[in-house]
Amino acid sequence: LxxxxxxxxxxxxxxxxxxxxxxxxxxxxxxxSAKFRAFYGKYRVWFDRLLGAVLLYFALRIILSFLLA
Missing domain, CATH: 1.20.5 (Single alpha-helices involved in coiled-coils or other helix-helix interfaces)
Known part of the structure; x- marks a missing residue:
């Protein structure tokens, strides 16, 4: 703080x-909260896809950093 x-x-x-x-x-x-659960339930598939893409991006960057080092 x-x-x-x-x-x-x-x-x-x-x-x-x-x-x-x-x-x-x-x-x-x-x-x-009920509002968040409703929102997440509605967009869960897209949220999971987006998070998966972000994690895949970071994994590829790590792999490339080892291969190009």
Missing amino acids: FLSRQSTPLVYGAEIVAAVALWFTALSLLIS
């Missing part, structure tokens, strides 16, 4: 824990 250069590693760790907890709380509230 807001840290200075004098902050200790414990403060950094506490901030990371708080940010992750906040993120997953917000995500679980969003996913559990």
Whole structure:
């Protein structure tokens, strides 16, 4: 959130824990809502295709980086 250069590693760790907890709380509230479930149910096939294409793109980039290195 807001840290200075004098902050200790414990403060950094506490901030990371708080940010992750906040993120997953917000995500679980969003996913559990009826509106989101209806939206996801309607566009699930396209969402899965898009996510699959993105993951395939990253996989190909990794493979090419090893082959061309």
